[in-house]
Amino acid sequence: MSSRRPPRRLSEDDLAIWRQVAKSATPMHAVRPTASPAPTAPPTSPQGGRTQPPESLPAFTIGQAASYDRSKGHNLSPTLETRLAAQPVRMDQKTFTRMKRGKLRPNRKIDLHGMTLDRAHPALSRFIIAAHADGCRLVLVVTGKGRTHRDDDGPIPTPRGVLRNQVPQWLRMAPLGALVLQVTEAHKSHGGSGAYYVYLSRRR
Incomplete structure (x- = not known):
């Protein structure tokens, strides 16, 4: 049967050394001064010129509620409408203008509204490939607008309408990307x- 050793006690000399070390040590959680430090000169670049100082942050206190202007929103990337509008026109400009005004009648139409992503993707692929093989130029892809109201978008922006945002990406990817000339929002x-509206390239 093993016996446990009694705990070792520090001698008076050890205690004296410990007290000296404790006095010279800096506490890990020292109380920070409330006054702001004196401003320092802006840093200089290797060429000797002064660099642009960083933007100053507004003053705040711990526990303070953050102010947020909901009217500005918090999208981290351009909207879907902005991205589509920024795409170059790869088809005849006159035909593109007529298409945007709803003056062209789509040759075919597919309605993906209500489908899940795993059903909608292959359905769209089959539709576009078949329409292109049959010589169609303009087809209409219906996705639905998605939810029209959200109580709270939360800290991370959530795109409205999953299919509405996903379809343009599918149309740019292989194998559909080689068959599609233009994608734009349909006329009302x-x-x-x-x-x-999905405008297809000519069949070869």
């Missing part, structure tokens, strides 16, 4: 923001 007479 053909579904508006809940549908897309």
Whole structure:
């Protein structure tokens, strides 16, 4: 049967050394001064010129509620409408203008509204490939607009309408990207923001 050793006690000399070390040590959680430090000169670049000082942050206290202007929103990337509008026109400009005004009648139409992503993707692929093989130039892809109201978007922006945001990406990817010339939001007479015009390249 093993016996436990009694705890070792520090001698008076050890205690004296410990007290000296404790006096010279800096506490890990020292109380920070409330006054702001004196401003320092802006840093200089290797060429000797002064660099642009960083933007100053507004003053705050611990526990203070953050102010947030909901009218500004918090999107971290351009909207879907902005990205589509920024795409270069790869088709005839006159035909593109007529298409945007709803003056062209789509040759075919597919309605993906209500489908899950795993059903919608292959359905869209089959539709575009078949339409291109049959010589169609303009087709209409209906996605729906998605939810029209959200109580709270939360800290991370959530795109409105999963299919509405996903379809343009699928149309840029292989194998559909080689068959598609232009994707743009449909005219209100053909579904508006809940549908897309897809202009296909000529069959070879």
